[in-house]
Amino acid sequence: MKVLVPVKRVVDYNVKIRVKADQTGVETANVKMSMNPFDEIAVEQAVRMKEAGQADEIIAVSIGPQQSQETIRTALAMGADRGILVQHDGEIQPLAVAKLLKAIVDAEGPGIVLCGKQAIDDDANQTAQMLSALLGWSQATFVSKLEIGDGEATATREVDGGLETIKVKLPAVCSVDLRLNEPRYASLPNIMKAKKKPIDMKTPADFGVDPTPRLTTLKVVEPPPRQAGVKVADVAELVSKLRNEAKVIS
Amino acid sequence: MSNLVIAEHDGAEIKPHTLNTIAAAKAAGGDIHVAVIGSGCQAAADAAAKIAGVSKVLLVDSAEYENQMAEAVAPAIVKLADGYSAVFAPANTFGKNVMPRVAALMDIQQLSEVSAVLGDKTFERPIYAGNAIATVKSAEATDIVTVRMTSFEPVEAEGGAASIETVSGTGAQDLSSFVGQSVVSSDRPELTSAKIVISGGRGMQNGENFGMLEKVADKLGAAVGASRAAVDAGFVPNDYQVGQTGKVVAPDLYIAVGISGAIQHLAGMKDSKVIVAINKDDEAPIFQVADYGLVADLFDAVPALEKELG
Numbered sequence A: 001m002k003v004l005v006p007v008k009r010v011v012d013y014n015v016k017i018r019v020k021a022d023q024t025g026v027e028t029a030n031v032k033m034s035m036n037p038f039d040e041i042a043v044e045q046a047v048r049m050k051e052a053g054q055a056d057e058i059i060a061v062s063i064g065p066q067q068s069q070e071t072i073r074t075a076l077a078m079g080a081d082r083g084i085l086v087q088h089d090g091e092i093q094p095l096a097v098a099k100l101l102k103a104i105v106d107a108e109g110p111g112i113v114l115c116g117k118q119a120i121d122d123d124a125n126q127t128a129q130m131l132s133a134l135l136g137w138s139q140a141t142f143v144s145k146l147e148i149g150d151g152e153a154t155a156t157r158e159v160d161g162g163l164e165t166i167k168v169k170l171p172a173v174c175s176v177d178l179r180l181n182e183p184r185y186a187s188l189p190n191i192m193k194a195k196k197k198p199i200d201m202k203t204p205a206d207f208g209v210d211p212t213p214r215l216t217t218l219k220v221v222e223p224p225p226r227q228a229g230v231k232v233a234d235v236a237e238l239v240s241k242l243r244n245e246a247k248v249i250s
Numbered sequence B: 001m002s003n004l005v006i007a008e009h010d011g012a013e014i015k016p017h018t019l020n021t022i023a024a025a026k027a028a029g030g031d032i033h034v035a036v037i038g039s040g041c042q043a044a045a046d047a048a049a050k051i052a053g054v055s056k057v058l059l060v061d062s063a064e065y066e067n068q069m070a071e072a073v074a075p076a077i078v079k080l081a082d083g084y085s086a087v088f089a090p091a092n093t094f095g096k097n098v099m100p101r102v103a104a105l106m107d108i109q110q111l112s113e114v115s116a117v118l119g120d121k122t123f124e125r126p127i128y129a130g131n132a133i134a135t136v137k138s139a140e141a142t143d144i145v146t147v148r149m150t151s152f153e154p155v156e157a158e159g160g161a162a163s164i165e166t167v168s169g170t171g172a173q174d175l176s177s178f179v180g181q182s183v184v185s186s187d188r189p190e191l192t193s194a195k196i197v198i199s200g201g202r203g204m205q206n207g208e209n210f211g212m213l214e215k216v217a218d219k220l221g222a223a224v225g226a227s228r229a230a231v232d233a234g235f236v237p238n239d240y241q242v243g244q245t246g247k248v249v250a251p252d253l254y255i256a257v258g259i260s261g262a263i264q265h266l267a268g269m270k271d272s273k274v275i276v277a278i279n280k281d282d283e284a285p286i287f288q289v290a291d292y293g294l295v296a297d298l299f300d301a302v303p304a305l306e307k308e309l310g
Helices: A037-051 A068-078 A094-108 A127-135 A188-194 A235-244 B017-028 B042-049 B063-068 B070-081 B093-105 B210-220 B228-232 B298-308
Strands: A002-006 A009-011 A033-035 A057-064 A082-087 A112-116 A138-148 A152-159 A162-169 A172-176 A199-202 A215-221 A230-232 B002-006 B031-038 B056-061 B086-090 B111-114 B116-119 B122-127 B132-138 B143-147 B163-166 B176-183 B196-200 B223-226 B253-257 B274-279 B292-295
Touching (some): A009 A068, A033 A068, A037 A068, A037 A172, A068 A082, A068 A188, A082 A094, A094 A127, A138 A162, A138 B093, A152 A172, A152 B093, A162 A172, A235 B274, A235 B292, A235 B298, B002 B070, B002 B093, B017 B086, B031 B042, B042 B056, B056 B070, B063 B070, B070 B093, B111 B122, B210 B253, B253 B298
Parallel strands (some): A002 A112, A230 B292, B031 B056, B056 B163, B086 B143, B111 B143, B196 B223, B196 B253, B274 B292
Antiparallel strands (some): A009 A033, A162 B176
């Protein structure tokens, strides 16, 4: 079966972000960008499925500016077979992303879609569930273990109380969590090979999807900073301060 | 105008996060109705009717909602949602799993993990692991909202006398089924609602050493948490994780032990009222957010702390 993996270009997780002075958003110019870490885990899972003979083609899809091609190339270097870039400049929100992905799923007919559970920029955690709803498919969110069976998959999900195991009918949309796997580093030969793999260029209009944001961002500000604290000399002083100054323990 | 809150429950009781979620709905103004969707959940609906400020409980009690599978629950919420100004659910794994499915079925752009309700369809929400706060305005007829629980003080669980209205189910689904769960039971308070949390990081070195934190936790009536590094290393299970992708906590006292303070961890605890850091590296970023910092080897400091607490 085919596996579809949506990948998002985001500010690298190690970068300390800066809010723009005019409060319109977060500075992304001249900032290191990378593939969303959760999407890397999804790509890795797809590649492992292909290595195990459970998948025959991996398609990496990105929706974003021209530079999102680099994110697709990263997925291709990890082992995806081809890419699709839906080019769009400016903000695009999860519902529009899910609609675009649905159109691509309808055209490509994958047996499973593997998404990162959330993007580390908008922290929305919506796209996989929305895509599953629009397709009328099953969903397995926050997956830390995935076994593909005959016409169904068994997924272990990370939930608040611990772990939950469910069975979902295929085709399904899965959103992957941190502990599903550890993504590989692409080797140099694979990075070279990835340059020759095809990337299809599309626009939202090709799919008849309106990418206009439905929520208006009025402003983006930094959170109030915490007051700098004090260092204590030893445990006795710590406990004394917690009892008598902060009054948080009795 | 009125708002609908989706209750998280286990059939018998309403889970505490529902009370924080109702507080968010209260901030939006108008009547508050609570939906209790499940199988054999009359007792939960009775409990919901007693919550202060709730005027009506919608009970959808039908076999297809056992185990709260998103494919079954989402259509039930869609059926109820029509006509409400907003539908609120907690931004925990329950709400995060089902609400985007509801939003997509209704062709609505959801608002995730809202931390303030400003009125006039305007909300605040953290982005970039809480390193920026966005103010967003919706133009949807019904807002679909998940609520950052720690940003809202829970309403009283008692004091209300709402009517209960029974609504029929939406039918079985065959897309997904529940197999089982492994839930660790503990006598300690639940991590996200505990007044005191003590968390360990990579510095704990192994799972056994978390026993030291548990001893302190038991003296303080605290919950035990962990950083992603400690969970990834297999010291403790995933449900201990505090951070951007784990649980968000805001207790009166948060004690970080052997945690360096990556921004992803700070995202999950920096709204705590008082933060204590114990770390032998005096350059660790955790000290920049700590009210009280102790530069010490945790293997000396934690047993000493336990002793000092008497």
